[in-house]
Amino acid sequence: MASxxxxxxxxxxxxxxxxxxxxxxxxxxxxxxxxxxxxxAWTNHDPGKPGNVTMLSPLNAADLIDPKAGAEA
Structure with missing residues (x-):
């Protein structure tokens, strides 16, 4: 489909x-x-908490590409 x-x-x-x-x-x-x-966005380091890493979920990553589709879900 992508192709x-x-x-x-x-x-x-x-x-x-x-x-x-x-x-x-x-x-x-x-x-x-x-x-x-x-x-x-995948690895978001919080400067206030050294070593604290928040992982971006695949769904959140998809929302970066198509925010409207993510907002409707």
């Missing part, structure tokens, strides 16, 4: 005037940004 979504988005970006290579680069950059948000 279908990616293919549709690439097709749309190409119709909007981007080359296939540029559309792939834009989508890869966006995906990288989402991954970085998840990595940053």
């Amino acid at each position: 279908d979504s990616r293919a549709r988005l690439i097709a749309y970006l190409c119709q909007a005037g981007l080359s296939t290579a540029r559309a792939n680069a834009v989508l890869d950059d966006y995906a990288h940004g989402l991954a970085e948000q998840i990595r940053a």
